[in-house]
Amino acid sequence: MKSRSVILMLTLGLSGCATLDRESCLSADWQLIGFNDAVAGREARRLEQHRDACKEYGVVPQIDQYLLGYDRGIPRYCTAINGYTAARDGKTLNPVCNGDPGPVFMRGFELGSVAYKQVVLLSDAERRLSALRTDQRADVRDLNDKRQLLVADGVASATRSFLLHELEELQHNIRLRTHQITQQQQTVQIERRYLMDLEADLRRQL
Template sequence: MKYVFFFSLVLLLAGCATMNKEECEVADWRAVGYQHGAKGQSATAFDNYQKDCSKHQIKADFSAFKLGHQQGINEYCIYERGMELGRAGANYNNQCPSSRYEGFEDGYFAGLIRYCTYDKGYELGVRGAAVNANCPHDDFREFSAGHAAGYVRFEMAQDIRELEDSLHALDDQMQLELDFIADSEALIVSDKSSASQRAKALEDIKIHRIALTDLGRQHRKLEKQLARLQAQFNDY
């Protein structure tokens, strides 16, 4: 039962760099350090533990923590873990210096080769995402080419959306002009309207029809632009 309690405590501490009084009293500092190291995390979490425990006049054992942490790091910084990070395009873990963990480094760059492809670059570009700095142009030209091609498509899609938004806005403005014209026409045929009101309504109709004609001209122009851009987008 005691073993289960300690094991549960270690799992708890691995996910949260804080401790209460009871946790400080029973902490297996070597196990806590190991959990952080085995996840590729730095040893800086100990500073928080030390502060928490000092509030209760309990001394945290850095030597034990550091020993466990190093053991965890040794198990983390292996070829397979490096490959996993590389294939995800993630940053190189600075807890695994290449001078000490050559296998991790080899795995990382082997993973990058699988990640930094034309298709992955295109995928990022078409989403409008930035170039992954872990795939430098000089080393991964295909990735850069893919990103550039994808980003062009992303920008074209943005331009299409902007044109569509502009057309929707023009539709709304044209409808307003039609509504103004309809209201003026209703005023002209109303028995309750005076001669001056009818005359004013006629002038308003002329003004709104001119505006409607201008809006229609703009609308047709944007429609042509949109059709050309959509054709380019489909052929790209």
């Protein structure tokens, strides 16, 4: 199986936080640890991290047992639904599914990639709507501030004229943006509804 080919990679070493604590190292069921790593979609070279974590406790991983569990766990991870979910969430193709379960996982990944494109479109539409609302709130605050200045005592006529001009411009921008917000809300609703319909159709193909 594929995981056997990674034994040579275990000497490369991986940095990071300890994967196992003292108790886990001393009572380790290496077949179960391998199984759990595979089910989580981790590469088999994670065993090197386990080796580093357990080294200070004098525990050496049982490679054969780990890989035995890993080989049993890979089919649990490399399913069509996991492939779909990974791609739909924008993740890259996981190399752990290059072996026998690969075609099944890849089928799901391809369908999930279609969904992800629509997720991106929806996200872009939502960001645009959020930006419009942010700009609108800023202009409304500015409008209110200038209205207060306009009616304040002691405002020079030149300043009052300038404020009136700015108020007209702000009101125009607010009216225009109100229309844009309404249109963008409709766009978001359309994109969201399309994503729901698309995902329902794609999931039926898994």
